[in-house]
Amino acid sequence: MIQPLVDIRPLRTSSVFRRLLIGRTVSVFGGFLTMVTVMYQVWDVTRSTAWTGAVGLAQAAPLVVFGLVAGAWVDRADRRRVFLAATVGQAVCSLLLAVQGFTGHVPVAVILLLVAVQSAFGALGAPAAGVFVPRLLPREQVAAGLALQQVTSQSMMLLGPALAGVLLGWLGIGACYLLDVLSFGLGFYGAFGLPALPPEGEPSRAGVHGVLDGLRFLAGHRVVRGALITDLAATVLSFPVSLFPLVNAERFGGDPRTLGLFLSALAVGGVAATVLSGPLTRLARPGPVMLCASGTWGVALLLFGLSTSPWAGLALLVLAGAADATAVVSRSTLVQTRTPDALLGRVTAAEVIVGQAGPSLGNVRGGLLAGWTSGTTALVSGGLLCVLAVTAVATTTPELRDDAVTA
Numbered sequence: 001m002i003q004p005l006v007d008i009r010p011l012r013t014s015s016v017f018r019r020l021l022i023g024r025t026v027s028v029f030g031g032f033l034t035m036v037t038v039m040y041q042v043w044d045v046t047r048s049t050a051w052t053g054a055v056g057l058a059q060a061a062p063l064v065v066f067g068l069v070a071g072a073w074v075d076r077a078d079r080r081r082v083f084l085a086a087t088v089g090q091a092v093c094s095l096l097l098a099v100q101g102f103t104g105h106v107p108v109a110v111i112l113l114l115v116a117v118q119s120a121f122g123a124l125g126a127p128a129a130g131v132f133v134p135r136l137l138p139r140e141q142v143a144a145g146l147a148l149q150q151v152t153s154q155s156m157m158l159l160g161p162a163l164a165g166v167l168l169g170w171l172g173i174g175a176c177y178l179l180d181v182l183s184f185g186l187g188f189y190g191a192f193g194l195p196a197l198p199p200e201g202e203p204s205r206a207g208v209h210g211v212l213d214g215l216r217f218l219a220g221h222r223v224v225r226g227a228l229i230t231d232l233a234a235t236v237l238s239f240p241v242s243l244f245p246l247v248n249a250e251r252f253g254g255d256p257r258t259l260g261l262f263l264s265a266l267a268v269g270g271v272a273a274t275v276l277s278g279p280l281t282r283l284a285r286p287g288p289v290m291l292c293a294s295g296t297w298g299v300a301l302l303l304f305g306l307s308t309s310p311w312a313g314l315a316l317l318v319l320a321g322a323a324d325a326t327a328v329v330s331r332s333t334l335v336q337t338r339t340p341d342a343l344l345g346r347v348t349a350a351e352v353i354v355g356q357a358g359p360s361l362g363n364v365r366g367g368l369l370a371g372w373t374s375g376t377t378a379l380v381s382g383g384l385l386c387v388l389a390v391t392a393v394a395t396t397t398p399e400l401r402d403d404a405v406t407a
Helices: 009-013 015-046 049-074 079-103 108-129 132-136 139-171 173-192 207-220 222-238 241-252 256-275 278-283 286-306 310-338 341-372 375-396
Strands: none
Touching: 009 015, 009 139, 015 049, 015 079, 015 108, 015 132, 015 139, 015 173, 049 079, 049 108, 049 207, 049 341, 079 108, 079 173, 108 341, 132 139, 132 310, 132 341, 139 173, 139 256, 139 278, 139 310, 207 222, 207 341, 222 286, 222 310, 222 341, 222 375, 241 256, 241 310, 241 341, 241 375, 256 310, 278 310, 286 310, 286 375, 310 341, 341 375
């Protein structure tokens, strides 16, 4: 009998994974808490959208700039120790944010610097964490473990900002930053019980040579390369969030309640898809699942661009969110089961860069095109281009189209 819900075998078979997942979930919530608090504090001090936009740049730039270098370093060291060190660094940054939050105003540039340094530690910790699931779980349970991580991430995406707003109004800026420090403590505890995780196989070469080795692997491995190209194309060509305010104004009278529902609908779809991901993760066919999910994302956004009913639009965004979450789980499964362990830090770093840069570039693309044309044109053309790009990848990369994970 096929079990429709998320596959929980990893929770039953690995106590280390259970503890790691709990710590990761709390840390993700802490990240949303700091994100909301920083945005509120920067806006409160400056009343400038340029400065609040700079918060996103401070978060994303270190991941892009240091990601591959950090990945090469991770592939030369014990990934557990690297992750623990990165977690301590992030916690110290949150502690310094808490201190300035309690003591009074500091220059906004100082806040952004602390955010950027914290993000740089995150650029180091993310590729280290990328090896945990394939090293802790049997190969046939990797997709299920990643789906469980995605369930918690999507749930925090749905609940985190709202809870953060409540806590911010109740406790104040400094206390919210301090709660994030505590969340990193639980993340540290979750990873502390891990065994030593040095690279299996030849360690990365030092410096730029190690980075180039990782890039050569990405260029030569058609399945992993196809997975990352598919994700990048889908987000760059059709990411819709920057268009929501314009579409809401064009179609639905600019009601802020509708806009808020648009933002929540993607997360609702993501939670639903991962909670019901059991059959897909047990299917062990991440390549075709990712291609189908990415195509569904494009079609849903194309139809959303044509929709004139708020409820139909919300339903299509729920579908898009479900497709996106399914594609993310499948992409991560491909990366973590098809990449040799000795290269996994660098390839995970590239995956993080794609995950960060793609939506940001997609928002820029959508905003510019909508400014020249309309929100409808930007959404419809983006969805169509996404479908065409996914079709092109599927046609030219049969290895991805036919990929399956075997035990």
